[in-house]
Amino acid sequence: MPAQQLKTLSLAVTSAILLSACSTMEPQPYSEQEARERIVADQLTMYAEQEPVTAPISFYEAAARALKYNLDYRLKLMESALASDLHDVSSHEMLPRVVASAGYAGRNNDSGGTSIGIEDGQQSLRPSTSQERYRDIAGLNMSWSVLDFGVAYYRSQQKADQILMAEERRRRVAQNVLQDVRNAYWRALGAQRLLPQVDRLLQRTESALNSAREAETQGLLPRQEILAYQRSLLDSVSLLTARRQDLEFAQAELKALMSLPPRSKLILVDNGSEPELPTLAADITRLENLSLENRPEIMEEWYRKRVNITDLEIAKTQLWPNVSVELGYNYDSNKYLYNNDWSDTGINVSMNLMRLFQLPSLDSASESQAATDDLRRVALSMAILTQVRVGTLRYQLAKQDMSYADESLRVDQQLLDYAKAASSTSIGSELEVIRAEGRYLLSRYQREAAYSRAQAAWGRLYNSIGLDVLPAEIAQHDIKTLAHEIERTLNAQQGQGMLVSRVPLQGVVNAPAEP
Secondary structure (H helix, E strand, O other): OOHHHHHHHHHHHHHHHHHHHHHOOOOOOOOHHHHHHHHHHHHHHHOOOOOOOOOOEOHHHHHHHHHHHOHHHHHHHHHHHHHHHHHHHHHHOOOOEEEEEEEEEEOOOOEEEOOEOOOOOOEOOOOEEEEOOEEEEEEEEEEEEHHHHHHHHHHHHHHHHHHHHHHHHHHHHHHHHHHHHHHHHHHHHHHHHHHHHHHHHHHHHHHHHHHHHHHHHHOOOOHHHHHHHHHHHHHHHHHHHHHHHHHHHHHHHHHHHOOOOOOOOOOEOOOOOOOOOOOEOOOHHHHHHHHHHHOHHHHHHHHHHHHHHHHHHHHHHOOOOEEEEEEEEEEEOOOOOOOOEEEEEEEEEEOOHHHHHHHHHHHHHHHHHHHHHHHHHHHHHHHHHHHHHHHHHHHHHHHHHHHHHHHHHHHHHHHHHHHHHOOOOOHHHHHHHHHHHHHHHHHHHHHHHHHHHHHHHHHHHHHHHOOOOOOOOOOOOOHHHHHHHHHHHHHHHHHOOOOEOOOOOOOOOOOOOOO
16 A cells, blocks of 8 residues: 555544544543642632731721732723733734635545537547645645734734723723722721620620529529519620621621632731711812712713624625735645646725615614613713712711711710619629610610611712722732722822812701702
């Protein structure tokens, strides 16, 4: 058997084996060991390359850690980078296609033919061939299509708009992360302050409850009085336990936002006081205009309109006549050829005339699409204006709640001092002290909760305006630098009067007028 035929037979046998192997492949689920390895790898990825926590965490450092390590924000960063890469890919589609090819061709018999006369049908040539059975071929061909160029041009424009949309989504996630951190941080700080006191009071309450049970057993007090005493203690335990769970959840939420391991110890900066709540500017119209200028959702919808219009422009482009130009170099080792290598050129013009009937429908669809996108953006703008107005009112009410909570805390502090001063060794006086301490801690909790709600309301209002959390450029991306830039950005926005008035207003700002 000739070597060429043996080579062909070997290739055929190998192909048959591969095809039979593919036809017998079955689904292979992951094993338990692979699942465990995947879990370990994912957990390492969650907390990989994090700067260690070496000191109490401030609000701005918590925001910096959340923005740097929060998985949702990191996902949006990767989506933005992916959109940029896809734009680079689509821009290359406008270039001519240059295809290099090389191969080997063969057959088991000779290719050839004869000729017959047209008039008499008689054979005029004996059978002959001008092609070898086995030969090498190669080519280098370039082609360029006007239609493909037009479609690729519009696709590139779409990818550029999608980069901008991805950037707006990243901005929105960053703003939401800052809002969530502002909400959770002050609740977690209140938990850090109150949890030790709540635990000590729970221990005292449990001890007093045990003493009451012993007094009931020994008959030291009337049964109705001692049961009422136990009922009061149990109510205090139930209330304190519920508040303790709220405090625990706040710390767990803040850890999750910063992507800290669940078992890590969380210590927040506590200077004994909180930052003063900002005084809101009275000009609601300015806040509304800022929101319409800065909200990422509106900008994303605006870019989406261009993407949708570009889709219809692509459909119109495909109605154009297609002009294609080809230029190539070819080689064939066939020994019967007079020229084994040659260059060829060509130009071709084609057009699908039936597609011209689509033009009126495309024009109508373009107008409908633009009107729909505009209406969607206007509806979103109306919802955002409502958010600004509701956020303004919510923040004003939260500040009022803060003043009531401060007054309640002052009264319960005086009641606790009075109960301690009037206490004696009797069970009733001890109960009154525990009750006063419980009310005082509840007021402390309500005051901390009122402050955290006010901060959360301020964060929602800030988020409804759509101001950026970070500057456009940052020299470094370590936690210290990010925290400093976040603090500088927020202070600069407030210092420029974007959200707060330069001169503090007296009293509570009037609620905005109804639209």
